[in-house]
Amino acid sequence: xxxxxxxxxxxxxxxxxxxxxxxxxxxxxxxxxxxxxxxxxxxxxxxxxxxxxxxxxxxxxxxxxxxxxxxxxxxxxxxxxxxxxxxxxxxxxxxxxxxxxxxxxxxxxxxxxxxxxxxxxxxxxxxxxxxxxxxxxxxxxxxxxxxxxxxxxxxxxxxxxxxxxxxxxxxxxxxxxxxxxxxxxxxxxxxxxxxxxxxxxxxxxxxxxxxxxxxxxxxxxxxxxxxxxxxxxxxxxxxxxxxxxxxxxxxxxxxxxxxxxxxxxxxxxxxxxxxxxxxxxxxxxxxxxxxxxxxxxxxxxxxxxxxxxxxxxxxxxxxxxxxxxxxxxxxxxxx
Amino acid sequence: xxxxxxxxxxxxxxxxxxxxxxxxxxxxxxxxxxxxxxxxxxxxxxxxxxxxxxxxxxxxxxxxxxxxxxxxxxxxxxxxxxxxxxxxxxxxxxxxxxxxxxxxxxxxxxxxxxxxxxxxxxxxxxxxxxxxxxxxxxxxxxxxxxxxxxxxxxxxxxxxxxxxxxxxxxxxxxxxxxxxxxxxxxxxxxxxxxxxxxxxxxxxxxxxxxxxxxxxxxxxxxxxxxxxxxxxxxxxxxxxxxxxxxxxxxxxxxxxxxxxxxxxxxxxxxxxxxxxxxxxxxxxxxxxxxxxxxxxxxxxxxxxxxxxxxxxxxxxxxxxxxxxxxxxxxxxxxxxxxxxxxxxxxxxxxxxxxxx
Numbered sequence: 168x169x170x171x172x173x174x175x176x177x178x179x180x181x182x183x184x185x186x187x188x189x190x191x192x193x194x195x196x197x198x199x200x201x202x203x204x205x206x207x208x209x210x211x212x213x214x215x216x217x218x219x220x221x222x223x224x225x226x227x228x229x230x231x232x233x234x235x236x237x238x239x240x241x242x243x244x245x246x247x248x249x250x251x252x253x254x255x256x257x258x259x260x261x262x263x264x265x266x267x268x269x270x271x272x273x274x275x276x277x278x279x280x281x282x283x284x285x286x287x288x289x290x291x292x293x294x295x296x297x298x299x300x301x302x303x304x305x306x307x308x309x310x311x312x313x314x315x316x317x318x319x320x321x322x323x324x325x326x327x328x329x330x331x332x333x334x335x336x337x338x339x340x341x342x343x344x345x346x347x348x349x350x351x352x353x354x355x356x357x358x359x360x361x362x363x364x365x366x367x368x369x370x371x372x373x374x375x376x377x378x379x380x381x382x383x384x385x386x387x388x389x390x391x392x393x394x395x396x397x398x399x400x401x402x403x404x405x406x407x408x409x410x411x412x413x414x415x416x417x418x419x420x421x422x423x424x425x426x427x428x429x430x431x432x433x434x435x436x437x438x439x440x441x442x443x444x445x446x447x448x449x450x451x452x453x454x455x456x457x458x459x460x461x462x463x464x465x466x467x468x469x470x471x472x473x474x475x476x477x478x479x480x481x482x483x484x485x486x487x488x489x490x491x492x493x494x495x496x497x498x499x500x501x502x
Numbered sequence: 503x504x505x506x507x508x509x510x511x512x513x514x515x516x517x518x519x520x521x522x523x524x525x526x527x528x529x530x531x532x533x534x535x536x537x538x539x540x541x542x543x544x545x546x547x548x549x550x551x552x553x554x555x556x557x558x559x560x561x562x563x564x565x566x567x568x569x570x571x572x573x574x575x576x577x578x579x580x581x582x583x584x585x586x587x588x589x590x591x592x593x594x595x596x597x598x599x600x601x602x603x604x605x606x607x608x609x610x611x612x613x614x615x616x617x618x619x620x621x622x623x624x625x626x627x628x629x630x631x632x633x634x635x636x637x638x639x640x641x642x643x644x645x646x647x648x649x650x651x652x653x654x655x656x657x658x659x660x661x662x663x664x665x666x667x668x669x670x671x672x673x674x675x676x677x678x679x680x681x682x683x684x685x686x687x688x689x690x691x692x693x694x695x696x697x698x699x700x701x702x703x704x705x706x707x708x709x710x711x712x713x714x715x716x717x718x719x720x721x722x723x724x725x726x727x728x729x730x731x732x733x734x735x736x737x738x739x740x741x742x743x744x745x746x747x748x749x750x751x752x753x754x755x756x757x758x759x760x761x762x763x764x765x766x767x768x769x770x771x772x773x774x775x776x777x778x779x780x781x782x783x784x785x786x787x788x789x790x791x792x793x794x795x796x797x798x799x800x801x802x803x804x805x806x807x808x809x810x811x812x813x814x815x816x817x818x819x820x821x822x823x824x825x826x827x828x829x830x831x832x833x834x835x836x837x838x839x840x841x842x843x844x845x846x847x848x849x850x851x852x853x854x855x856x857x858x
Contacts, residue, residue, distance in 0.1 A: 223812065224812040224813050225813060225815075226812055226813040226814055226815040227812060229815055230815065250815065317701065319703060324783070324788035324805075324809045325809040325810065325812070325813070326605075326809070326810045326812060326813025326814060327813060348606065349606035349607065350606065351605055351606045352605075352813045352815075353605045353810050353813065353814070353819075354604070354605065354606050355602065355603055355604035355605070355606065355607075355790075356789075359789070360703060360705050360787045360788065360789060360799050361787065361788025361789060361799075361801075361809075362788065363783055363784065363788070363809060367784070370673060371705070374673075374677070374678060374704070375681075375703060375704065
């Protein structure tokens with residue numbers, strides 16, 4: 168018994184850490200790898216600051232930041248006006264990185280790269296284009312002979328930011344899609360099989376001959392999935408890459424003050440049309456001023472040094488114009 | 503613990519110590535045997551002596567444990583009812599009959615999911631029950647003794663495998679097998695039933711039913727084995743003595759006596775099948791539709807909740823998903839009630855085994 172107390176004291180001292188500022192965030196799963204890397208690097212540079220992030224999904228992130236249980240949230244889709252109204256105080260959408268969605272396919276006997284026009288993609292998902300040797304596909308791909316086999320359509324069964332980006336793009340380029348289906352993290356698909364997660368969709372595409380579906384760019388790059396190029400608003404067929412994604416964000420003529428913008432079907436000549444920002448949801452009135460100062464410092468670090476880590480994890484960095492606007496917004500809005 | 507209450511009668515005998523210092527060993531004398539003095543006159547605290555309080559306390563504790571279980575079920579039900587009220591106000595009973603599932607337009611209907619859950623579970627039972635009963639009968643009645651342990655061990659092992667492993671195995675092995683080998687055969691020879699039609703992607707109700715059947719076989723077979731083992735030996739002997747063949751003996755002497763237990767085992771298996779989420783959602787194709795063909799993809803209630811709940815931000819959407827949870831709860835309760843009725847009719851209210 169006498170030996171126990173000193174042992175306990177030593178243990179407590181070893182376990183207790185020096186005065187640390189701890190911040191908590193939660194939200195989107197898509198940017199989790201890059202956020203994880205950033206928080207780790209930031210902690211290495213400022214050892215008394217620890218930022219913790221839980222990837223519970225965009226919906227969860229919005230709910231938690233509205234309830235005030237986390238210091239900041241993260242979402243792949245911007246909050247609606249209704250959701251912003253439900254938050255006590257003001258909330259700032261801070262774009263952090265860019266993501267893109269690519270059309271992947273598995274055509275037996277064809278290993279090349281297909282070109283997709285917006286009409287073809289919308290037609291496939293609406294059920295209007297049913298087989299690979301359809302004339303619309305042939306027109307976009309002269310010289311390529313595709314088999315007369317049915318297109319097996321694959322989509323996401325779980326609610327996801329990837330679906331939001333894809334359906335947002337389809338709503339913009341197809342009035343039929345906009346009226347029949349609309350955009351959302353989960354929609355009522357006219358046809359197709361649902362798979363859970365990027366890995367589910369990729370697995371289905373790999374298994375079934377003639378399958379067509381959409382996956383996240385990072386996932387496609389890391390798993391060597393065959394994907395095609397998409398015709399953008401300027402008429403050029405662009406294959407998704409980090410450069411073409413950043414070009415899409417850079418080519419936006421107007422950026423609203425609250426950064427809640429959709430950059431699908433961007434006007435730039437080498438812009439990839441199916442991409443989007445992912446945002447951190449930052450309240451503008453913090454109770455703990457010290458934490459606020461720390462987080463503002465982190466955001467500025469993220470805009471400068473953080474962006475250099477993005478390409479090694481296959482995330483597209485923010486273009487300079489957007490970064491500059493964000494620095495100004497952070498300065499003025501978060502006091 | 504409070505002090506022992508005052509005893510009314512004075513203690514006649516002086517209190518003795520239970521143990522005291524050891525008597526010193528005297529040199530040169532044989533050791534005297536040590537006798538432990540136990541004081542039988544010192545009384546234990548009265549609350550343990552009071553048979554009434556002990557029994558009542560025990561009774562109360564057990565009652566409390568049972569009521570806790572009921573309370574948990576009640577809490578779940580009340581929470582489901584409360585949080586689905588928004589969707590209930592908007593759709594009413596039409597929710598259970600509607601077929602649309604459109605989160606963007608805010609139109610929700612649970613019928614495809616109820617259909618998918620019931621059809622996949624019934625299909626799983628149709629495949630699993632004969633197999634599980636056959637395994638149980640074989641192991642208890644006909645198995646050579648050295649094989650008994652390995653076979654029952656292997657069957658129990660199936661129950662220990664996590665559902666997600668079943669799902670992964672189904673994606674990589676079962677689905678291609680069904681798509682390439684089984685479905686063409688079914689479509690060629692059994693399409694007259696109307697149950698096997700249309701394009702087969704592999705991801706279908708049949709795949710979900712098959713993987714669920716494999717998952718519920720160990721549950722049904724292990725309980726059936728227990729029930730068959732306790733059928734008295736003289737029932738079997740009596741059947742054989744009357745000239746029954748081996749199969750007749752099993753049918754009359756064993757299975758008939760174990761009816762209620764077997765039905766109970768099947769219901770437990772069905773319960774697992776109704777609630778199975780991850781293995782089903784990986785192979786069923788996740789398409790909310792009502793199709794006659796078993797080769798078409800479908801959707802179950804547990805799958806849609808697991809898939810869409812995380813990202814549902816709209817309050818009507820969340821409420822609709824919780825109402826699907828309520829529907830699953832109600833379906834499970836109805837199935838269990840039907841099962842009780844089935845047991846009652848099978849045994850006609852009489853005890854399952856006749857006392858010979």
